[in-house]
Amino acid sequence: MKAMGHDFKAPKQTDVKQWKKVEILYQHGFTYHSCGCDGPGYRPAQLHEVNEFLEKNKQFKTEGEKLLNRLTGRM
Template identity: 30%
Template sequence: MDKQVRMEIRRANGTRAVTKPVQKVIGPEYSMSFVCFECKTSNMRQYDVTPCDYPNSSVCPVCGNTTINLGRNFKPPKKSDLAQWKKVKFLVDNGFVFQKIRVERNSIESIPYPETLSEAKEFVVRYRKWAIKRAI
């Protein structure tokens, strides 16, 4: 006798309470990285709206300054890595908010982001047409 049959017998005898199926709560689809350049922190936040309706900026929970939404593809550098933070700030100031850049139409291949500030300067010139201009 398998488990399902035993449970049905118990339910029929009243020794096993009938439980309602648990409904899964569907929450926000994505967590987005919000970055504060003042205190060099990154916080993941979720909102109950579609990802395209997430705010571009918010308030930093650490220092109270403005944080910028860099999307779900952003991986923050260590707080002590000032060179990487300068690179990230430079890219954001030039409209690159760590979105995926696909040079070919309908391609799944995306361009990797630069590793250093000097590479970032070349990157900004080469991929300028993919920069996102948005009000913060």
């Protein structure tokens, strides 16, 4: 169980693709937290939109994170 934020609406338990989308977004630091005024911002509606979303919203990485990613073979 993870703290996804007040604006998170859980998919149906059987909707495997939507749960996979949520998992990928969470792994990349995207949750559904907001101040309550405008929501958390755009989040992809479908699994096939996730890669483009992540590419457009690459998060800043510290030098340590970049080194760790190189050492572990992650991008």
